[in-house]
Amino acid sequence: EEFWIQDQYTPNDQWTINLGLRLDNIHGYIEAFQVSPRIGVTYAPNKRHAFRAFYGRLFTPPNLEALPFLALNLEGTTAEPEDDTNIRTKPERSHYFEIGSTHAIGRSTVIQLTGYHKYSTNMADAHQFQSTPMLNYFAFERGWQQGIDFSVKTKLSNTLTARGNVAWGRCKGFGLQSGHFLLHGHELRDIQLPGGTYCDHSQDITSSAVVTYRPFTNTTITAQMFFGSGLRSAEEGQRTNSGNEDSNTTYNLSLTQVFPFAKKQKLLLAVDVVNLFDQQEFLNTGEQSVGLGVSHANMPRSVFFRAQWFF
Secondary structure (H helix, E strand, O other): OOEEEEEEEEOOOOOEEHHHEEEEEOOOOEEOOOOEEEEEEEEEEOOOEEEEEEEEEEEEEEOOOOOOOOHHOOOOOOOOOOOOOOOOOOOOOEEEEEEEEEEEEEEEEEEEEEEEEEEEEEOEEEEOOOOOOOOEEEOOOOOEEEEEEEEEEOOOOEEEEEEEEEEEEEEEEEEEEOOOHHOHHHHHHHHOOOEEEEEEOOOEEEEEEEEEEEEEOOOOOOOOOEEEEOEEEEEOOOOOEEOOOOOOOEEEEEEEEEEEEEOOEEEEEEEEEOOOOOOEEEEEOOOOOOOOOOOEEEEOEEEEEEEEEEO
């Protein structure tokens, strides 16, 4: 069950204040309740610049798949865990803070900067069950996530636009609230250490860029770039998630053609090329990582065709 109330107050053209209150109540897999206040403030000294700040108390119920996996009898099988502790996953309760600003530069460029910090009790995460792709959800006793994001969007001409972003972020968990049966003994020990453990998805730097060109009215060419500094891993014998995989970059290309018809109907045909340069890279190697139990590689060069009819 969830109930919420929200209101917006605008004392003048420069200030906007949003206030909210949400109530969550769970009956079923687990019993839990929380009252979550939220407040957001925006200050716009003029039409070209805006500054914002937000605080919110968050409540995230455990995923429906976070059921007692050990209800199955795994004793004596190859899937028998090293630690059969099976505690129900509790809801994540968080304090979330965000500040940021947006600025218009000239007539065609907008930049945005955002910083955030999230502190959680029972911080939710997921882990592959041994070598299967099946995700099982668990929770750290506590944890934090923080980062900074910078983005820019610009219109270079009537036919050429571009946007991009670069972000720094980290995530760390401390202690284990549930999911002991998913992890190896050394991983359990590392999580319990005072310094905690980095989350498997905690890449330090991520970035993306998109360029769109329209040589003709109904023709669009789009190029994309995605960069990651490397998911968490560790060398044999090192502390879990203490290192990083190699960085990886993927380039994609799309061509879209629209054919207009009577009565505002149109046919869209497109071809998409994923991993244009066919770069063969491992995203993770499945070793010394809390969260990823097997290796994952990026998609080989792949070509997709799309067709859509709008009527």
